[in-house]
Structures are given as structure tokens and as C-alpha cells.
Amino acid sequence: MRTPLLAANWKMNGSREFAERFFTELNLEGVKSGVVVCPSFPYLGLVADAAEKSGGFSLGAQDLSQEPKGAFTGEVSASMLLDWNTRYVIVGHSERRSLYGETSELVAKKFVAAQEAGLTPILCVGETLEEREQERTLEVVAEQLQAVADIIDSAGWKQSVIAYEPVWAIGTGKTATPDEAQAVHAFIRSQLGDLGAEVQILYGGSVKSANARELFAQADIDGALVGGASLDAGEFAEICRAAV
Numbered sequence: 001m002r003t004p005l006l007a008a009n010w011k012m013n014g015s016r017e018f019a020e021r022f023f024t025e026l027n028l029e030g031v032k033s034g035v036v037v038c039p040s041f042p043y044l045g046l047v048a049d050a051a052e053k054s055g056g057f058s059l060g061a062q063d064l065s066q067e068p069k070g071a072f073t074g075e076v077s078a079s080m081l082l083d084w085n086t087r088y089v090i091v092g093h094s095e096r097r098s099l100y101g102e103t104s105e106l107v108a109k110k111f112v113a114a115q116e117a118g119l120t121p122i123l124c125v126g127e128t129l130e131e132r133e134q135e136r137t138l139e140v141v142a143e144q145l146q147a148v149a150d151i152i153d154s155a156g157w158k159q160s161v162i163a164y165e166p167v168w169a170i171g172t173g174k175t176a177t178p179d180e181a182q183a184v185h186a187f188i189r190s191q192l193g194d195l196g197a198e199v200q201i202l203y204g205g206s207v208k209s210a211n212a213r214e215l216f217a218q219a220d221i222d223g224a225l226v227g228g229a230s231l232d233a234g235e236f237a238e239i240c241r242a243a244v
């Protein structure tokens with residue numbers, strides 16, 4: 001039995017004032033899923049404090065360095081994230097891949113760096129619109145997973161979460177239909193070997209309270225990675241409540 005997981009990806013949004021207000025407004029009563037909030041690095045401490053006080057959610061980060069320490073100006077290591085009681089970290093978000101040139105090989109190294117430190121990586125995979133139109137969705141997703149599979153052992157998927165995020169659905173208001181998403185989720189699960197049945201596979205791409213329930217009703221959709229809609233505490237809590 002996989003517990004649903006809802007992860008808020010604030011991206012480079014928010015402020016100290018926003019974060020403080022968010023947690024005074026966030027009411028997770030009736031939520032049965034796991035909940036993760038991923039702020040920008042400067043707000044990790046603030047969100048960690050809020051998580052400790054309320055106990056209703058975990059802290060996540062949006063990225064990490066593949067390196068453990070050293071002369072890497074601007075980077076943040078896994079052990080630094082752990083210092084703030086971070087539990088999850090997003091790796092390979094499509095914005096990191098497309099805007100910052102992160103290759104699947106680099107993403108795989110970040111995945112391993114996170115896991116070796118005891119963090120749970122949320123590995124994002126997904127195709128562009130062009131790749132979908134060329135009917136290459138499964139091929140692209142398989143390649144992104146394979147880069148990680150190449151450098152972990154078969155038990156490596158155990159402490160991990162996968163987020164299927166079709167790039168054309170992120171921040172666009174377009175969502176994959178439940179059937180489209182389910183087909184890719186089932187494929188991803190089939191690629192994870194013996195441990196596939198245990199891994200939480202989240203959907204991401206313009207999830208809102210209005211479309212969450214039908215997505216979460218699919219057999220292989222175990223929750224969501226939520227961008228834009230996670231900036232509204234009330235809307236995010238509604239999405240969390242849709243997962244049972």
C-alpha cells in the first residue's frame with residue numbers, strides 16, 4: 001500500500017512574509033497523505049521551524065549539488081540540507097534540465113548524492129510537447145530513468161519518489177488527461193523492477209483542486225508535485241485533501 005504524497009514546489013517564488021503567512025493559513029485537517037513543502041534555500045530554516053511546530057508536513061529542497069563539499073560557489077550540498085532537517089529533494093526538474101543544462105547523467109549523480117546522505121530524491125521525468133507529438137514519450141522517460149538505473153543498484157529505487165511531469169503541462173494550465181498520465185505512470189512502474197510496486201509516482205503539471213481528484217483516482221498516480229497552485233495555502237490543502 002503506497003501512501004499518497006503531495007509536494008509543493010514554490011520554485012523561485014515567495015518571500016519571508018509570504019512563507020510566514022502561508023503557514024498561518026495552511027490547514028491540513030482531514031489530510032491523509034504525506035505533505036512536503038519545497039521552498040527556495042533561504043527559507044529552509046523558516047519552513048523547518050513551521051514543520052516542527054505543526055508536525056503535519058516535511059521539508060523538501062528544490063535542488064542540491066552532486067558534490068559533497070568544496071569550491072563550488074553557489075551550490076548547496078546534501079549535508080547542508082540535512083542540517084535543516086530536510087527530508088526530500090527534487091532532482092532533475094525540467095526547469096533545471098532546460099534552463100540550466102542539467103543532463104540526465106548529472107541528475108543521476110544528484111539522485112545518488114541525495115540518497116547516500118539519507119535524503120529521499122524526487123526524480124522528475126517527462127517529455128516535451130515536440131517529443132509527445134513524435135510519439136517519443138515512453139522512450140524519453142525510459143532514457144531519463146535509465147541514466148539513474150545505470151549508477152544505482154536494484155534496491156536503489158526503494159528510497160526514492162518519481163514525479164512524471166510532462167513539460168508541456170508545467171505552468172501552462174494544460175494537464176495530461178487521467179488516462180494519458182496513468183499510461184505513463186504504469187510504464188514508469190514497469191521500469192523500476194521488483195521494487196516498482198512500492199515506489200510513489202507523483203504526477204506534476206498544472207494540478208489544481210479542480211482536476212486533482214480524477215488524477216489521484218488512477219491506479220498508478222500516488223499524489224502530485226504541485227507548482228503554481230501550491231502558492232495558495234487554501235488551494236494546496238484542497239489538493240492534499242483530494243488524495244486519500
Ligand code: PEP
Binds near residue numbers: 227
Ligand atoms: C512543477 O513546477 O513541478 C509544476 C508541476 O508546476 P505547475 O503545477 O505550476 O504546473
